Amino acid sequence: MNDGTDADMFAIRPDHKGPKTVAILLIVCSVFFALVAKADLDLANQEEVSDEFMAEILETPNQQGDNISFDAYQSYHKEVNENNGYLIRGVSLGLGSAAGFVGGILLFRMKPVGSKIALSGALISFFGGIVGNMVFHDAAQKHLNGTIQDTAEYFGYTCGICTFFFAALALLPLINARARLAFQEANKVVLVQDESE
16 A cells, blocks of 8 residues: 655655765865965966975976076066966955855855856856966967966866856756755744734
């Protein structure tokens, strides 16, 4: 005899843990983006990079035989700065980071608008990152060679993949049926009528 338990077994139930897990991941990604944004904005404010910075950056490529001079790297840095590469990427990642952080907090509190805010930030980071990384790529092709030139290109791809993953993560609670049910349940307004005698 069927008592309705089979129907209940396949019923879609609200998922309260999923959106909160996504929220934590969004906050962690936002902190990572904020660190990259800060590094870019710091470099945007420097007309020239220090010899210590260049020695650290060029140590491994030069050990592999690239023989990139400090002057060549300085020219690369100046061209990226003149074309606002650091500024574009830094500002877009900074805005994306702020939106992701705020969105993550709201999503953790089971507010679906948090996903929308984080998604908008991810899209800003994605498109700003593409434009900024094109500047880096062009400057690297002009002034650098070998592995460090390839690294500039690969970093652009990595930035695009990370921001795309960030956007997909923010979108997930909006398209998941169990998460939407959890949002409805968490944000349900209950009217309490005061009965007076």
